[in-house]
Amino acid sequence: MSALGARFQSTWQGLLAVAERRLPALTRLRAAEALPIRLHRRRIYVLPTAFGIGFGALLVIMQLGALNYANNAALLLTCFLAAAAWMSLFAGFRTLAGLELVAIHAAECHAGQSLPLTLHFLASARPRPSLRLRIGTHLFAFALAPGDGPGISIQLPAPRRGWMRPGRMKLWTEQPLGLFVVWSWINPRTSILVYPAIEESAPPLPHGSGQLGERFSAGDGEEFSGLREYRSGDPQRRIAWKASARHDGLLVRESEVPVDDNRVLSYASLHGLEHEARIRRLTAWVIAADAAMLSYALELPELRIGPGLGHSHRHACLRALALMPDAP
Amino acid sequence: MRLSNHQFNLLAISALIAVSAHLGRLPWWLSIALVAVPPLRMFSRARSPKAISAWLRVPLVLLLVAVVVLHYGNLFGREPGSALACGLLVLKLLESERIRDARTAAAFAAFVLMSALLFTQSIGYTLLVSSCLIVLLATLNALEPAPLDRNRPLGAELRTAALLLGLGVPLAAAAFLFTPRLGSPLWGAPGAFSEARTGLDDRMSPGSMTELLVDDSPAFRVHFETAVPAASARYFRSIVLPRFDGTTWTRRETPAQPELEPVVGETPPIDYEVTFEPSHRPWLVALDVPVSADTGLRMRPDRTLSATGGIRNPNQYQARSVLAYRLAPDLDPADRQRALQLPGGFDPKTRELARRWRSEGRDDDAIIASALAMFNAQFTYTLSAPLLGRNSVDDFLFDTRAGFCEHFSSAFVVLMRAAGIPARVVTGYQGGWWSDVGEYLLVRQSDAHAWSEVWLQGRGWVRVDPTAAVNPLRIESGAAAAAGDRSWYSGSWWLPLRNRLDVINRLWTQSVVQFNALRQKSLLQPVGITSADQRDLLLALAGAFAAILLSASLWVMRSGHSTRFDVLDAAWRRLCRRIAKGGVRIRDNEGPLDFLDRSRAAFADTPERARLEELVNAYVGLRYAVTEPVSAKVQAFARKVREFRAPPKVQ
Incomplete structure (x- = not known):
C-alpha cells in the first residue's frame, strides 16, 4: 500500500517537474522569490473542499425537496443557507488576500534539532484567523490579529548541517465554514545556516580541565590589554562597568590571553574518526571552549580560524564547520 | 484531531x-x-x-x-x-x-x-x-x-x-424570487400529505366538531371589495348535509348532470377574495349564498364551493355573493322527497312532538317559531355537551338539553322533517375577527358552525340558525365570546393579542408562503415581460447572480489593496518623480539619505533645498524610526509632497 502511495507520489512529483519546465508561466509563482512576498489576487486560488462539494449536493437536495412540496418557507431557508455558504468564499479570500510575508528569522540551530523559525507578516487592518501553513509534511495553524504581531513561530526539523531552505510553503485557509479552500504558494529565497550536530558526551577539550579551573579562580588577576566597545553577544562578566560609567556606551575588557597552542582544535589531529564524527566533535569543543571562555583556534584542512574568543569568532568557527564539504 | x-x-x-x-x-x-x-x-x-x-x-x-x-x-x-x-x-x-x-x-x-x-x-x-x-x-x-x-x-x-x-441576503432574495417553481411535483408529494388536518368534515355526528371548535388556528381570511357585511350576516357556507342515518349527517353524492339551484338576489352582490389555509380537504367557503366564483373552482348544485383536490397550500380565490336571496324557489318532487327523508325507527318522541304541533293546526312558520321558542326557553349552549344515546335527537331534546351548534341544527332539522317541512343541515363558519389594520376578516377554525335551512313555499331555502335562539352572543360576537366556560389554559385569554398580530401572519402568507408559479409569472412585469416562463426566470436568476457576485468580487479585491503603508510609499515615489524633474534620479541601490546627499548638490542654490531636506528626513522618520507610522502624519507628509515643486533643471 505504502509502496503504491510512494510510487504515486513520485509520479506526481515528476509530472509537476515537467509542468514547471514546460509551463513556466503557469507555475512561476512556485519558483523562489525574494522577500517580501505579497499575496495579491493573481496568486490566490480557490476550490471547494470535499465537504464543500458534499454540502452543495445537500443544498441541491434540500432545494429540490422544498420545490417539490411547493414549500416557500423551506425554500427561503435553503436559499439563505446557500447564500451564506457562497459568501463564505469571499470571506475566505479576504482572509488570505493582501497578506505579506516580510521576514523570516531563524534562531541558532544544530543539525538533528528542530529549527525554530519566526515568520513576520506585515501588519494588516483586518483579522486573519485560521490560517494554515504546510512546509513539506509539516502542518501549522495560526491566526493573525489586526496590527503588528510578534510573528509566527514554527519549528522545522533540520536533519543536515549546512545551508537549509525552508522551501515551498503552502499557505491556505478554509475559513470561515470549511466549504472552500483558499490557497497560495510561497517560496521565499531565504537560506538558513544549520550548524553541525554536537557530539554528545564529547571528550574534554585538548589539554585538560586543571588549567580551566585555574583561570576561573584567577578572578582579578586576569590581565587585559585594553577596552573596546560592547558588541552584542559579549558575555556580561566581561563588561567593564566602572570604565563604562565614564563613557557613552558599554565597554568590554579585551583580555590578552597568551595564545596557548595546545588549545588548537584541529581536524587533522582527530584521526581515527570518520569525517562527520570529527565535525561533530569539533563543534562540541568550540561550544565548550566558548562557554568556558577559553581562547581557541580551529584548524580545518583548508582553513585556520583564530585563535580568538567571542561571539563572532564562535560563529565563524561554527559556520566553517557547517559548510565543510561532505566526505569524499 | x-x-x-x-x-x-x-x-x-x-x-x-x-x-x-x-x-x-x-x-x-x-x-x-x-x-x-x-x-x-x-x-x-x-x-x-x-x-x-x-x-x-x-x-x-x-x-x-x-x-x-x-x-x-x-x-x-x-x-x-x-x-x-x-x-x-x-x-x-x-x-x-x-x-x-x-x-x-x-x-x-x-x-x-x-x-x-x-x-x-x-x-x-x-x-x-x-x-x-x-x-x-x-x-x-x-x-x-x-x-x-x-x-x-x-x-x-x-x-x-x-x-x-x-x-447573503441579496443572493438569497434573488434565488428565492427567481428560482422557477415547479408546476407539478417531481415525486409523490400528494401521498406525503395525507395526514389529517383540522378542518370541516363532510360528515357530522354529535360531538364531531368539538375538536374543531377549540382550535384557534386560522381557517381563512376574507378581503371584501365592497362593503363589509354585518357580524350577524357573516355566514360562510361550506358543506350541505341532507342525508341522515339516525346519528350521522352526510353529503349527497353529486349527480352526473348537476343543475345549480337557482338563486335570485334581492340586494346588491358583494365581491370578496378568500385566502384559504391548507386543510387537505377539497371544501372551500363562500359567503351565504354565492352567485359566482373563480372559474377554477367547482360550484355544487347546493351552492357550495370546492376545489378539485385536497387543499395543500394556501388557496386564493374570488367570489360574489348576495346576502338576501331566494334560493331554489321551486323544489322538484325528488328533491323535496330527499329533504324530508328520515330513517325509520329513530327518535319516536321527536316525531310525536312534531305530529302534535302539526295536528294543533300550526303552519310552517308557526312550527319553526315554536321550535326556536322551545330552544330559547329550555336549552343551554355549552361546548362540553353530555353524551347522547342511540336516539340522539330524542335524548338531546327531552333529556340533556345542552349542546352546541351541531346538536341544535341536527335536532332542528329532524324536528322540521318530522313536521313535513323540507330541511337540511349546512356547515361552514360564522363570525370572524375584523382587522382594521389589514382590512380583512380573519376566520378561525373555532368559528366553525352548523345551521339549518328550511324550504318554504315562495321563499325557497331559508336559513334558520337554532343556535342563535339559544345563544345570540355566539352569532353577534363570535365563538370566543360564546365559549365562556373555557379555561385560561386553552389559550383564549391571549386571543385578542393574537388577533391583532394576525396581520403579520397574513402579510407573510401573502408575500412568501403563497409565492407560487402564478405569482412568479408576473414578477418580470416591470421590465416588460408580462408572462415570464422558466427561461426568462432562469435568465433573470443568472443575471441577478452575476451582478451580485461581480460586485462582491470587486469589493473583495479592491479592499485587498489599500493599506496605510501604501500611502507612504506612494508619496515617496511621487517625491522621487518630482526630484527627478529637477535632474536627480534615485538609483535602485540608493537609500533616501544617500539620495538626499546627491540631490543637495543639484539643488544647491535653490529655495527648494531646505524643503527637500525636510521632506526626506520626514520620510526617513516615518518609514524607519517607528514600526507603524501614525496615519495622520502620513497624510500630512503626502500633502506636503503634493505641494512640493522641483526647481527647473540645472544644467
Missing part, C-alpha cells in the same frame, strides 16, 4: 435546536430521549475523553429504526422520515469525535431544520428555524483551527455567522 469541548458543545446545541423544531410531532417518549441525549453527552464528554464504542452505537441505530417502524408502520413518508432523521442526527452526535464527523453532523442538522418547515410554514416558526442557522454556521466556523481568541471564541463565531447570513 479530537474535537475540543467548545466545538462539541456548539455542535450538540445545533443538533438539539434542529431536533426541538420537530418535537411537537414526535411521540413523547422519543422526544424526551432525543432532547436528553445531547446534554448528557456534553456532560460526559467534558468529564472523560472516552469515545462511545460502536458496540453501543450500532444497536442504538437498530433500536431507532425498529421503534420508528413500530410506531409509524413504515420508514418512509414525512412523519416517520423526520422522526428517523432526528434520531439519526442525535446518534451521529454520539460518534462525532473528529472534525470530519462534526461537519457531516452539522450539515445533517441543516437538513433536519429544513424538513421541520415542511410541516408548518407559519412566520414565527420560520423565523425561529432561520435564526437557528446562525448557531449552525457558528458551529461550522468553530470547526476551523486557530481562532483569533482561543479563550473566548464564541462571540467571533456568532458574529461571523451573522455577517455571512447578512451578506
Whole structure:
C-alpha cells in the first residue's frame, strides 16, 4: 500500500517537474522569490473542499425537496443557507488576500534539532484567523490579529548541517465554514545556516580541565590589554562597568590571553574518526571552549580560524564547520 | 484531531435546536430521549475523553429504526422520515469525535431544520428555524483551527455567522424570487400529505366538531371589495348535509348532470377574495349564498364551493355573493322527497312532538317559531355537551338539553322533517375577527358552525340558525365570546393579542408562503415581460447572480489593496518623480539619505533645498524610526509632497 502511495507520489512529483519546465508561466509563482512576498489576487486560488462539494449536493437536495412540496418557507431557508455558504468564499479570500510575508528569522540551530523559525507578516487592518501553513509534511495553524504581531513561530526539523531552505510553503485557509479552500504558494529565497550536530558526551577539550579551573579562580588577576566597545553577544562578566560609567556606551575588557597552542582544535589531529564524527566533535569543543571562555583556534584542512574568543569568532568557527564539504 | 469541548458543545446545541423544531410531532417518549441525549453527552464528554464504542452505537441505530417502524408502520413518508432523521442526527452526535464527523453532523442538522418547515410554514416558526442557522454556521466556523481568541471564541463565531447570513441576503432574495417553481411535483408529494388536518368534515355526528371548535388556528381570511357585511350576516357556507342515518349527517353524492339551484338576489352582490389555509380537504367557503366564483373552482348544485383536490397550500380565490336571496324557489318532487327523508325507527318522541304541533293546526312558520321558542326557553349552549344515546335527537331534546351548534341544527332539522317541512343541515363558519389594520376578516377554525335551512313555499331555502335562539352572543360576537366556560389554559385569554398580530401572519402568507408559479409569472412585469416562463426566470436568476457576485468580487479585491503603508510609499515615489524633474534620479541601490546627499548638490542654490531636506528626513522618520507610522502624519507628509515643486533643471 505504502509502496503504491510512494510510487504515486513520485509520479506526481515528476509530472509537476515537467509542468514547471514546460509551463513556466503557469507555475512561476512556485519558483523562489525574494522577500517580501505579497499575496495579491493573481496568486490566490480557490476550490471547494470535499465537504464543500458534499454540502452543495445537500443544498441541491434540500432545494429540490422544498420545490417539490411547493414549500416557500423551506425554500427561503435553503436559499439563505446557500447564500451564506457562497459568501463564505469571499470571506475566505479576504482572509488570505493582501497578506505579506516580510521576514523570516531563524534562531541558532544544530543539525538533528528542530529549527525554530519566526515568520513576520506585515501588519494588516483586518483579522486573519485560521490560517494554515504546510512546509513539506509539516502542518501549522495560526491566526493573525489586526496590527503588528510578534510573528509566527514554527519549528522545522533540520536533519543536515549546512545551508537549509525552508522551501515551498503552502499557505491556505478554509475559513470561515470549511466549504472552500483558499490557497497560495510561497517560496521565499531565504537560506538558513544549520550548524553541525554536537557530539554528545564529547571528550574534554585538548589539554585538560586543571588549567580551566585555574583561570576561573584567577578572578582579578586576569590581565587585559585594553577596552573596546560592547558588541552584542559579549558575555556580561566581561563588561567593564566602572570604565563604562565614564563613557557613552558599554565597554568590554579585551583580555590578552597568551595564545596557548595546545588549545588548537584541529581536524587533522582527530584521526581515527570518520569525517562527520570529527565535525561533530569539533563543534562540541568550540561550544565548550566558548562557554568556558577559553581562547581557541580551529584548524580545518583548508582553513585556520583564530585563535580568538567571542561571539563572532564562535560563529565563524561554527559556520566553517557547517559548510565543510561532505566526505569524499 | 479530537474535537475540543467548545466545538462539541456548539455542535450538540445545533443538533438539539434542529431536533426541538420537530418535537411537537414526535411521540413523547422519543422526544424526551432525543432532547436528553445531547446534554448528557456534553456532560460526559467534558468529564472523560472516552469515545462511545460502536458496540453501543450500532444497536442504538437498530433500536431507532425498529421503534420508528413500530410506531409509524413504515420508514418512509414525512412523519416517520423526520422522526428517523432526528434520531439519526442525535446518534451521529454520539460518534462525532473528529472534525470530519462534526461537519457531516452539522450539515445533517441543516437538513433536519429544513424538513421541520415542511410541516408548518407559519412566520414565527420560520423565523425561529432561520435564526437557528446562525448557531449552525457558528458551529461550522468553530470547526476551523486557530481562532483569533482561543479563550473566548464564541462571540467571533456568532458574529461571523451573522455577517455571512447578512451578506447573503441579496443572493438569497434573488434565488428565492427567481428560482422557477415547479408546476407539478417531481415525486409523490400528494401521498406525503395525507395526514389529517383540522378542518370541516363532510360528515357530522354529535360531538364531531368539538375538536374543531377549540382550535384557534386560522381557517381563512376574507378581503371584501365592497362593503363589509354585518357580524350577524357573516355566514360562510361550506358543506350541505341532507342525508341522515339516525346519528350521522352526510353529503349527497353529486349527480352526473348537476343543475345549480337557482338563486335570485334581492340586494346588491358583494365581491370578496378568500385566502384559504391548507386543510387537505377539497371544501372551500363562500359567503351565504354565492352567485359566482373563480372559474377554477367547482360550484355544487347546493351552492357550495370546492376545489378539485385536497387543499395543500394556501388557496386564493374570488367570489360574489348576495346576502338576501331566494334560493331554489321551486323544489322538484325528488328533491323535496330527499329533504324530508328520515330513517325509520329513530327518535319516536321527536316525531310525536312534531305530529302534535302539526295536528294543533300550526303552519310552517308557526312550527319553526315554536321550535326556536322551545330552544330559547329550555336549552343551554355549552361546548362540553353530555353524551347522547342511540336516539340522539330524542335524548338531546327531552333529556340533556345542552349542546352546541351541531346538536341544535341536527335536532332542528329532524324536528322540521318530522313536521313535513323540507330541511337540511349546512356547515361552514360564522363570525370572524375584523382587522382594521389589514382590512380583512380573519376566520378561525373555532368559528366553525352548523345551521339549518328550511324550504318554504315562495321563499325557497331559508336559513334558520337554532343556535342563535339559544345563544345570540355566539352569532353577534363570535365563538370566543360564546365559549365562556373555557379555561385560561386553552389559550383564549391571549386571543385578542393574537388577533391583532394576525396581520403579520397574513402579510407573510401573502408575500412568501403563497409565492407560487402564478405569482412568479408576473414578477418580470416591470421590465416588460408580462408572462415570464422558466427561461426568462432562469435568465433573470443568472443575471441577478452575476451582478451580485461581480460586485462582491470587486469589493473583495479592491479592499485587498489599500493599506496605510501604501500611502507612504506612494508619496515617496511621487517625491522621487518630482526630484527627478529637477535632474536627480534615485538609483535602485540608493537609500533616501544617500539620495538626499546627491540631490543637495543639484539643488544647491535653490529655495527648494531646505524643503527637500525636510521632506526626506520626514520620510526617513516615518518609514524607519517607528514600526507603524501614525496615519495622520502620513497624510500630512503626502500633502506636503503634493505641494512640493522641483526647481527647473540645472544644467
